[in-house]
Amino acid sequence: MSDPFYDDLRPVPAFEAFCRAGVYVPVPGDWCVGVADIANSTQAIERGAYKTVNMVGAAVISATRNALEGKAFPAVFGGDGASFAVPAEAEQTARGALRAVQAWARDAFGLDLRAAMIPVSEIRAAGHDLRVARHAVSDGVDYAMFSGGGLSWAEAELKAGRIGMEPAAPGAMPDLTGLSCRWSHIRARHGKIVSLLVLPAPAADPADFEALCGEVLTLTGTLERGGHPMPEEGPDVSWPSPGVELEAKATGKGKLALMAETLFAWLVLTRGWRPGGFDPVGYKRDTALNADFRKFDDGLKMTLDCDAATLARLTGRLDRAVADGVARYGVQEQEEAMMTCIVPSVMQSDHLHFVDGAAGGYTRAAARLKGRD
Incomplete structure (x- = not known):
C-alpha cells in the first residue's frame, strides 16, 4: 500500500485520550471498510465454542494482514467478528482475504461469518463518520481506535442483511500464518x-x-x-x-x-x-x-x-x-479471560493479543445492553 495516511498517524500512549473527539482524524473518503460478524454467535457460545468464535474473529485481521504483506492498517477485534479499513488500492486484496475467511469458517467450523466491504464515502453519505487514532500499548505494538459511529452503522447494516458478500468457493483457505491461541485461560x-x-x-x-x-x-x-x-x-x-x-x-x-x-x-x-x-x-x-x-x-x-x-x-x-x-x-461476568494471538515472529516484540472473556465476553455483553434503541 502506498497511501501514507495510517503510517503518518502518531500513536498515543495514554488510553484516556481516546475519550476525547480531538484525538481522532477522519479516514480518507476513498478508503473502504470491512466488517465481519458471526451469525448466531450466541448459540455457538451455548455449545461451548466461544474459543472458536474468537479464533474466527481474529482470523479476519490475520488474513487481511497477511494479504497486505504486513502493512499497517486500522483494525479492531470484536469477539465474534472484526472490522478494519484499507485504502482503495487494497480493497480487492482485502475483499479476497475476507471471502476466504468466510469460506474457511463455514468449511472448518460450520459458522456463518457475515462480511461486507463498504466505501467510507457511503458511510458518510448515510450521515455517519469514520475517524481513527492509534493507541500505543507498548514500544512495539499499537491498536486502532475508532469513533464517529461509522463502524457501528456498517455492522448494523451487515446484521440487517442490507450489505454483504458471498464467501469464496468451498475449500478456499486464507493465509492465517501467525494466528494461534496457545495460552492458558x-x-x-x-x-x-x-x-x-x-x-x-x-x-x-x-x-x-x-x-x-x-x-x-x-x-x-x-x-x-x-x-x-x-x-x-x-x-x-x-x-x-x-x-x-x-x-x-x-x-x-x-x-x-x-x-x-x-x-x-x-x-x-x-x-x-x-x-x-x-x-x-x-x-x-x-x-x-x-x-x-x-x-x-x-x-x-x-x-x-x-x-x-x-x-x-x-x-x-x-x-x-x-x-x-x-x-x-x-x-458479562465470568471466571476467566482468554486470548487469541497473531505472532509474526517470536523473536520480535510486535505480536498481537486479542483479549476477551472466556464465557461469552463481548458477545454476551452486547446481548445484554441496557438502554437499547
Whole structure:
C-alpha cells in the first residue's frame, strides 16, 4: 500500500485520550471498510465454542494482514467478528482475504461469518463518520481506535442483511500464518473477569458521553493496572495447548506436528530455555504489555479483572447514564479471560493479543445492553 495516511498517524500512549473527539482524524473518503460478524454467535457460545468464535474473529485481521504483506492498517477485534479499513488500492486484496475467511469458517467450523466491504464515502453519505487514532500499548505494538459511529452503522447494516458478500468457493483457505491461541485461560485474581461495553445512546450529547467515559476510566483506574486481566509477568502456558486443534485448522499443520511444536514451546516458556537467543521471560512480559484488554470502538469496550465493589460503583454510574439518555451498556461476568494471538515472529516484540472473556465476553455483553434503541 502506498497511501501514507495510517503510517503518518502518531500513536498515543495514554488510553484516556481516546475519550476525547480531538484525538481522532477522519479516514480518507476513498478508503473502504470491512466488517465481519458471526451469525448466531450466541448459540455457538451455548455449545461451548466461544474459543472458536474468537479464533474466527481474529482470523479476519490475520488474513487481511497477511494479504497486505504486513502493512499497517486500522483494525479492531470484536469477539465474534472484526472490522478494519484499507485504502482503495487494497480493497480487492482485502475483499479476497475476507471471502476466504468466510469460506474457511463455514468449511472448518460450520459458522456463518457475515462480511461486507463498504466505501467510507457511503458511510458518510448515510450521515455517519469514520475517524481513527492509534493507541500505543507498548514500544512495539499499537491498536486502532475508532469513533464517529461509522463502524457501528456498517455492522448494523451487515446484521440487517442490507450489505454483504458471498464467501469464496468451498475449500478456499486464507493465509492465517501467525494466528494461534496457545495460552492458558487467565483466571480472575480480584473478583471476576468483566466484559464491559459502554456505548452512546442514540440522542446523546457527545460531550456528555465523553465525560461519562472519563468517569468510567477513573473508576477502573482504581483497579490494579487499570483492570488489566493478565499478570504483569504474562500468562501461564499449559500442555497440551488448549487451542491446538483450532490452530491446526488455521495453519493446515498436522495435529501431531503441532503437538510436538507446542510441547517444545511449553518447555521453553516453563524451563527458561533460550534457543537461538529467544527470551522467554521477556516474551511473556511483552504478551501482557501488548494485550488489547481495552479499546475504543464507537464506545468503550473493556475486559477487566474487577472486584465486586468497583463493579457495583460502575454499574450504578452507568444505570444513571442510561436513565439520563447518555449511554447504553452491557456486562458479562465470568471466571476467566482468554486470548487469541497473531505472532509474526517470536523473536520480535510486535505480536498481537486479542483479549476477551472466556464465557461469552463481548458477545454476551452486547446481548445484554441496557438502554437499547
